[in-house]
Amino acid sequence: MSAIENQGRPVELGDVQGLVRFGYKHLTEACFLLLRVSDPAAARAWLAQAPVTSAIKTDRLPETALHVAFTSEGLRALEVAPDLCAEFSAEFVAGMASDGARARRLGDVGANDPGGWKWGAGERVPHVAVLLYARAGRLAAWEQEIEAQYAGGFVRIERLSTSDTQLKEPFGFDDGISQPKVDWERERPVRDQDQLEYRNLTCLGEFLLGYPNEYGLYTPRPLLAPQRDPGGLLPRAEDAPDRADVGRNGCYLVLRQLQQDVQGFWRELDRQAGGDVDLRERLAAAMVGRKKDGEPLAVPSGESGGAATPRSKPNDFTYRDDPRGLRCPLGAHIRRTNPRNADLPPGGRGILSRLWRMLGFNAAALEQDLVASTRFHRLLRRGRKYGVDAAPARSSPGAETGIHFICLAANIKRQFEFVQSAWLVGSKFAGLTGESDPLLGHRLPDMGDFPTDGFSIPQADGPDRRLTGLPQFVTVLGGAYFFLPGISALRYLATTR
Amino acid sequence: MVVARVTPGRERSLRELLETMNSKPGMADPANAVLPFGQFERLHFARLAVLDDPTVGDIEAHDVPRPSLPVYLAFIGSCDGPASECIEDLARRAGTGLRRIFMHCDGFDAQGDLVTWVQAHLRPLAANYVNWVGRTVRQVKEESALRRALAAKVPRAPLASAAQAQQLRRELIDFVDAEVSAGRLGLTPPDPTPLRWQIAKLLHLAAIPLAGLILLPALIVLSPFLICTLRTKEHSDAEICPPPDRAVLLEMQHLEDHDVSNQYTAIGSLKPGLFRRWLATVLLVLIDYTARHIFTRGFLARVQTIHFAFWAFIDDKRRLVFTSNYDGGHEAYMDDFINKVAWGLNLAFSHGVGWPRTRWLVARGARIENRFKHYQRRHQLPTQVWYKAYPGLTLADLKRNQRIRQGLEPVNVTDAQALAWLRLL
Numbered sequence: 001m002s003a004i005e006n007q008g009r010p011v012e013l014g015d016v017q018g019l020v021r022f023g024y025k026h027l028t029e030a031c032f033l034l035l036r037v038s039d040p041a042a043a044r045a046w047l048a049q050a051p052v053t054s055a056i057k058t059d060r061l062p063e064t065a066l067h068v069a070f071t072s073e074g075l076r077a078l079e080v081a082p083d084l085c086a087e088f089s090a091e092f093v094a095g096m097a098s099d100g101a102r103a104r105r106l107g108d109v110g111a112n113d114p115g116g117w118k119w120g121a122g123e124r125v126p127h128v129a130v131l132l133y134a135r136a137g138r139l140a141a142w143e144q145e146i147e148a149q150y151a152g153g154f155v156r157i158e159r160l161s162t163s164d165t166q167l168k169e170p171f172g173f174d175d176g177i178s179q180p181k182v183d184w185e186r187e188r189p190v191r192d193q194d195q196l197e198y199r200n201l202t203c204l205g206e207f208l209l210g211y212p213n214e215y216g217l218y219t220p221r222p223l224l225a226p227q228r229d230p231g232g233l234l235p236r237a238e239d240a241p242d243r244a245d246v247g248r249n250g251c252y253l254v255l256r257q258l259q260q261d262v263q264g265f266w267r268e269l270d271r272q273a274g275g276d277v278d279l280r281e282r283l284a285a286a287m288v289g290r291k292k293d294g295e296p297l298a299v300p301s302g303e304s305g306g307a308a309t310p311r312s313k314p315n316d317f318t319y320r321d322d323p324r325g326l327r328c329p330l331g332a333h334i335r336r337t338n339p340r341n342a343d344l345p346p347g348g349r350g351i352l353s354r355l356w357r358m359l360g361f362n363a364a365a366l367e368q369d370l371v372a373s374t375r376f377h378r379l380l381r382r383g384r385k386y387g388v389d390a391a392p393a394r395s396s397p398g399a400e401t402g403i404h405f406i407c408l409a410a411n412i413k414r415q416f417e418f419v420q421s422a423w424l425v426g427s428k429f430a431g432l433t434g435e436s437d438p439l440l441g442h443r444l445p446d447m448g449d450f451p452t453d454g455f456s457i458p459q460a461d462g463p464d465r466r467l468t469g470l471p472q473f474v475t476v477l478g479g480a481y482f483f484l485p486g487i488s489a490l491r492y493l494a495t496t497r
Numbered sequence: 498m499v500v501a502r503v504t505p506g507r508e509r510s511l512r513e514l515l516e517t518m519n520s521k522p523g524m525a526d527p528a529n530a531v532l533p534f535g536q537f538e539r540l541h542f543a544r545l546a547v548l549d550d551p552t553v554g555d556i557e558a559h560d561v562p563r564p565s566l567p568v569y570l571a572f573i574g575s576c577d578g579p580a581s582e583c584i585e586d587l588a589r590r591a592g593t594g595l596r597r598i599f600m601h602c603d604g605f606d607a608q609g610d611l612v613t614w615v616q617a618h619l620r621p622l623a624a625n626y627v628n629w630v631g632r633t634v635r636q637v638k639e640e641s642a643l644r645r646a647l648a649a650k651v652p653r654a655p656l657a658s659a660a661q662a663q664q665l666r667r668e669l670i671d672f673v674d675a676e677v678s679a680g681r682l683g684l685t686p687p688d689p690t691p692l693r694w695q696i697a698k699l700l701h702l703a704a705i706p707l708a709g710l711i712l713l714p715a716l717i718v719l720s721p722f723l724i725c726t727l728r729t730k731e732h733s734d735a736e737i738c739p740p741p742d743r744a745v746l747l748e749m750q751h752l753e754d755h756d757v758s759n760q761y762t763a764i765g766s767l768k769p770g771l772f773r774r775w776l777a778t779v780l781l782v783l784i785d786y787t788a789r790h791i792f793t794r795g796f797l798a799r800v801q802t803i804h805f806a807f808w809a810f811i812d813d814k815r816r817l818v819f820t821s822n823y824d825g826g827h828e829a830y831m832d833d834f835i836n837k838v839a840w841g842l843n844l845a846f847s848h849g850v851g852w853p854r855t856r857w858l859v860a861r862g863a864r865i866e867n868r869f870k871h872y873q874r875r876h877q878l879p880t881q882v883w884y885k886a887y888p889g890l891t892l893a894d895l896k897r898n899q900r901i902r903q904g905l906e907p908v909n910v911t912d913a914q915a916l917a918w919l920r921l922l
Contacts, residue, residue, distance in 0.1 A: 101750035422829040431893035448889025
């Protein structure tokens, strides 16, 4: 293994699509174009020279940005070699709406069923996503320019518009606060070792293919014999220097259109609170795990005194001092999506103490051990809001709003699908029962007719407060798995057969 | 576990029959006409699986010719009380259905005695894990009903004082007593453990360490040789971890995630040679020992999501079958294993042909995430029929419900204990 030698080899930022590194807050306008290939040759010709934005930081912030990603159907439509396509991960090859088993896992059942999606299933699976970003007022021109470039090769099946980036998601909460810190400098040592503390710094290989992940391993991706890359377009694989790495500097991109019923959400909270405005806000904050301004309900790490996490550090906390969820309910949305725990449940650092916990003999530790090892299940989010304004008073009935959820990951199954299925859709997260994610749950009962439409809020001085009969607030309207290639891999896929 | 060879040419008809027992893919209808599992009040889990091992040829990597091994039908049940009683009960109340199933197997005599035939095909388990030894189906169901009743009854406003917790608890206990008297709730006291079992357990508790003690001198003398052999094999044994066939994988996924729990059935060949054969045997004896005497109260090391699991050798220890009933989805189950007990997986399974390379018997192996995940899926077999007596309930539910019931009993509790109990509801 030459992993250690590669430790210092810097990331080829010029080959990484900028979206992996940047959220483009200053590019307040964006739209996502979902295309199908109409003329493979013309499509490839555009992709071979499409002005894709790299991850290199420039002195002046860019005025516009463009990113390109493919579905597996798209790769096939572009006539990429089938054996190469087949080497991508099974989830990507199958696609998000591939079968009923995946739909069950992802909670895409009932109103979320792919059969009712606006796009992403059947004939409406996109081949390519073109993500366009621009400074205020510049998107229309940018979009026109790009559309004119690709028009010969593609037809557009959907244009996902976005609202001006504001921090708040449609229900009215600050969003996008919790993000993993990507180890761009490759500081994390390449080895497989238990982490006794939750840390936000996450191995590059969890988000970019071709680099070591949290296990110290390289996630499988298409590797080719060098003669299949006669032009030498592709980087060589770190873990197999004699192979050309199609995955390096690329990653998977999960896109889901999540429609939010803002009026329904606040109406239900009003009902639950019996019209008490203050209680309504507290219940909503309990469901999210943060107040509207982003302040987490949990206490900051290292301080159990009860001081709130400072506003300046809204992501600097764990749930270690709140094992029962008295401050932040166990089932709160942000606690489900990122439980912030280490590989071993809390306890002493001594070898014996660790061994004792490893064998399960520490009962207190076991209680907190139903969910562990968060670091293998992180998502880098890049979604944008769409539709009308978030304030419920100002949104007209029936107006559609929500989030075009985007997350980036090197392993769709272990990251996105795991979080979605085990932590959000699952009705038994962390030993809870009768509830799935308070925001995203589909509310259909489990087998044995056990409800999933509850939400429990632990109280220090009595039984859990319990909300029941929650309706569905978020509906999936579309979705697909994409591959966001490194820029050289993009050129390779566009030019080589 | 009952294992019987499927008569060549009858496999298809067997599969068709098994299919009729399900209400959803792979999920048994508790009232199905062949084996109405739901009528057997002591049956926790049951499954019927056709053991047709697609990985038999892997052993060629060890320069051993591909053996010709039969296709088996496995019938597996986890029940309260001795297996023999469970089999007799099944034969008595569902004999016709059992005969219809076993008619597809070699040597089944439709006129002969069913119980004798089934007993003769019962295989010993190499290691057996039960999440909570002594928790019966009846207890699970009664305690679940208890929780539902109490959860609906308990007022959820904050309490005025700590003393109120005591009063509330007393009221709820009175409520439970009234419901029990009215026959709406049942709280059957547990049956005492038969003396025979207790003695057998004590003997087992002592016998294994004793045997270890006797073997110890020989082990010490042989240890340099054994360690050397282990390390050599760990370096040279072939890894066979290609991705599982997509169609087969999808077939298995269609059987999964209908309930909050799932099933897993896997098969594989042992690496050839006496060394692995003996090592696997000894380690499974030790796993069985810990499962019987140590891990009997809700956890197997850090894993708290396995209801029942066992290992069994078949074909003269050439192959090993593993089955489990676990909470959550397959991916979460495997991640839990990798992240919490990869060392245990390596101890138990690294003697299988093709297992990802281990170091010193416990390190690496299952930690090589993708190879392990491919390996375990490739060795998994579809479970044609699976039954769970308490759908919708996980082990976390069972444990909490058990604590709720236990909390009814003490007469005097502190305010804090009363509050802690209320918070379970």
